[in-house]
Amino acid sequence: xxxxxxxxxxTGLAWFKSSYSAGDGxxxxxxxxxxxxxxxxxxxxxxxxxxxxxxxxxxxxxxFAAL
Numbered sequence: 001x002x003x004x005x006x007x008x009x010x011t012g013l014a015w016f017k018s019s020y021s022a023g024d025g026x027x028x029x030x031x032x033x034x035x036x037x038x039x040x041x042x043x044x045x046x047x048x049x050x051x052x053x054x055x056x057x058x059x060x061x062x063x064f065a066a067l
Contacts, residue, residue: 013032030043
């Protein structure tokens with residue numbers, strides 16, 4: 001899955017935390033989708049640059065992870 005780092009255009013995105021995230025401070029990710037990119041970031045450090053992937057790559061990742 002190829003990815004690229006986002007620029008500052010992620011400020012207006014609606015971020016959603018992983019359903020596997022627990023309240024115990026474990027490792028979590030947040031995702032925000034746009035038609036041309038899916039943005040992924042660390043939910044514990046939202047100031048770091050997010051990763052952006054094509055929607056088809058994200059779909060393939062989610063399907064693989066669900067196995």
